[in-house]
Ligand SMILES: NC(=O)C1=CN([C@@H]2O[C@H](COP(=O)(O)OP(=O)(O)OC[C@H]3O[C@@H](n4cnc5c(N)ncnc54)[C@H](OP(=O)(O)O)[C@@H]3O)[C@@H](O)[C@H]2O)C=CC1
């Protein structure tokens with residue numbers, strides 16, 4: 516875990532105006548481009564928009580509200596006049612430049628994992644713990660995409676029925692590994708269809724017509740990979756249940772941009788699938804897709820482009836005869852609710868402060 520070297524001080528100039536100047540750090544990446552789409556689609560009020568990336572992208576332009584905006588190379592001076600900085604260029608960049616942005620008067624919404632477990636930095640899913648935004652001291656962390664997509668439905672279930680344990684298996688899209696991984700999925704699939712060999716450059720294993728254990732590094736002692744450990748720690752922190760037992764297996768599947776998760780949830784007391792369905796039917800950010808007759812349940816293809824997390828396949832866990840466990844299946848757009856939309860929703864709440 517990376518932490519801030521010096522505690523950040525809340526500064527009066529970090530009150531965000533109703534119409535702020537926003538910077539996107541990593542604007543040319545998979546999440547950065549989605550941030551642009553979200554700001555445009557949600558008609559986010561803007562006094563100005565600054566697009567920042569590596570020196571490789573300086574001079575490129577990106578389209579926003581029918582205009583071509585220039586991309587600039589990020590440096591320490593990039594944040595002058597910026598009120599909100601949406602960081603999405605990896606942990607190293609956040610660690611190196613977030614403090615400069617805060618010093619310049621910006622509030623940072625950080626998509627990387629750099630500060631997610633720092634007690635001075637709120638880790639926020641607006642539907643779950645949006646109130647934590649008010650306690651920020653310059654940086655707010657946007658959680659891991661699986662943690663976001665899981666906690667949106669788990670939180671209302673926990674509030675209503677008290678969760679005792681969660682077991683999860685993920686089906687994670689290429690987008691979680693960035694724009695280059697999405698391109699590798701396209702290229703390797705096309706090569707396989709032509710009957711040609713393809714050597715992976717971005718991901719560690721062949722991706723076309725295959726799946727593999729998540730590409731994050733595996734901890735030799737526990738046998739869990741970094742993605743699984745992040746999801747466990749972040750889910751506990753977002754839901755404020757520090758000791759919640761969570762077992763998880765994270766898998767990369769050949770899907771472009773929406774993650775799915777099979778969840779088995781054990782409650783403190785018996786809960787019926789009908790009660791779970793009723794709780795989720797009215798939950799913010801959740802849309803039920805649960806048609807047994809049509810065998811129609813959440814799918815990445817239908818989650819793509821949706822801000823809501825799709826939830827369905829709600830049924831008793833036959834592995835637990837006590838009646839306390841319910842199984843369900845959820846799917847959410849990794850780039851949208853799993854990343855850009857969640858960050859923009861956090862930024863919108865800053866405007867209201
Ligand atoms: N739930 C969440 O919040 C999620 C967060 N993420 C985070 O977002 C980050 C970006 O992910 P993603 O968009 O998928 O990755 P991409 O690889 O698609 O994009 C990376 C972006 O970072 C920029 N960048 C890289 N190095 C630098 C640098 N030294 N200075 C400035 N900009 C730099 C790139 O610019 P250039 O094009 O010029 O190289 C590009 O814009 C991830 O590293 C991860 O930390 C990712 C998914 C979900």
Ligand SMILES: N[C@@H](CC(=O)OP(=O)(O)O)C(=O)O
Nearest residue numbers: 626627628659660687691692
């Ligand atoms: N790790 C996620 C994407 C993500 O949220 O990454 P990070 O936790 O590093 O921001 C994936 O691979 O699909």
